[in-house]
Amino acid sequence: MKLKVGDIVARLSYNCDLLFRVQKISGDTVELVGEEMRLWADAPLNDLVLISEEERTKRREKALEKELNSYRLFRQDAKLMKERNEYESTSGYEAEATFFEMRGRVLHLDGDPLYLRKCTDLYERLGVPVYGVHVPEKEMPAQIGSLLEMVQPDILVVTGHDAFLKGKGDENDLRSYRHTKQFAECVRIARKHVAHRDELVIFAGACQSHFETLIRAGANFASSPERVNIHALDPVYIAARVSLTSFMDRIGLWDVLRNTITGEKGLGGIETRGVMRRGMPTKQEYQPEEG
Incomplete structure (x- = not known):
């Protein structure tokens, strides 16, 4: 089988459970990145099978169902939050709603340019302001400081690809993870810029990342x-849940995790406040006095 970079394949030894993009071919070893999952892996050439367009379409339709379900849940929650905000801002609807929202701005660093495009598209659909940058994982610590200075975000996302490499050591050895070390270093640098966890809200990690290290890093x-x-x-x-939640409100951990596709086995966190702020009046209704 003749493979080239960009081909979509699956691993026979894992019963073709996940689809991967071919990232690099070195002799008989192929570096892979997940097509839907944020996973980095390698495999021998003879363990890979090329996936047909028909099979890709079939799998994509199944994956799309999960994505749409998460999107619907998120939109339902966002609608409820907006209705509650309107109620509170108008004294129980006794006054006409004239407030505006300043939603939290996201700086999203992604090690995968295709994933970054998918993510920025979703941010836009959800109405979340975002500045997205593709940065290879190993270069992230060197670039995070200048990006924070330039963008001044309310929310930082540091993600890409990762993997726990069982043959490299035990689960608590960071040398057993492809990129957890780089993600953690980015978090520590960001915390030197903004120490308080409610002034800069940070998400960090990818597939199989060492959760405890990232939380301890900040x-x-x-x-x-x-x-x-x-x-x-x-x-x-x-990130979108944080962006759309008022800074007066805490974010329920279950509320935010239930809208993700993976859920609490793959994602976790600590109690955090939102970053959205309401203001009034709206621009079109505000008329300064002349004179």
């Missing part, structure tokens, strides 16, 4: 408590 939310794979869009749903 992340509010991270992956992966049970070292499982997480979906490419999961970081977006967490």
Whole structure:
């Protein structure tokens, strides 16, 4: 079988459970990145099978069902939050609603350019302001400081691809993880810029990342408590929930995790406040006095 970079394949030894994109071919070893999951893996050439367009379409339809379900749940929650905000801002609807929202701005660093595009599309659909940057995982610590200075975000997402490599050591040895070390270093650098966890809310991690290290480094939310794979869009749903929640309100951990595609086995966090602020009057209704 002749493979080339960009081909979609599956691993025979794992019963073709996940689809991967071919990232690099080195002799008989192929580096792979997950097509839907934020996983980095390698495999011998003879363990891979090329996936047909028909099979890809079939799997994509199944994956799309899960994505749409998460999107619907999120939109339902967002609608309820907006209705509650209107009620509180108008003294129980006794006054006409004239407030506006300043939603939290996201800086999203992603090690995968295709995932970054998917994520920024979803942010836009959810109405969340975002500045997205593709940065290879190993270069993230060197670039995070200048990006924070430039963007001044309310929310930071540091993600890409990761993996727990069983042959490299035990589960608590960071050398056993492809990129957890880089993600954690980014979080520590970000915390030197903004120490308080409610002034800069951070999500960090990817598939099988060492959750405890990322939380200790200063992340509010991270992956992966049970070292499982997480979906490419999961970081977006967490960041969007923070962006659309008032800074007066705490974010219920179950509320935010239930709208993700992976759930609590792959994602976790600590109690955190939202970052959205309401103001009034709206621009079109505000008329300054002349004189």
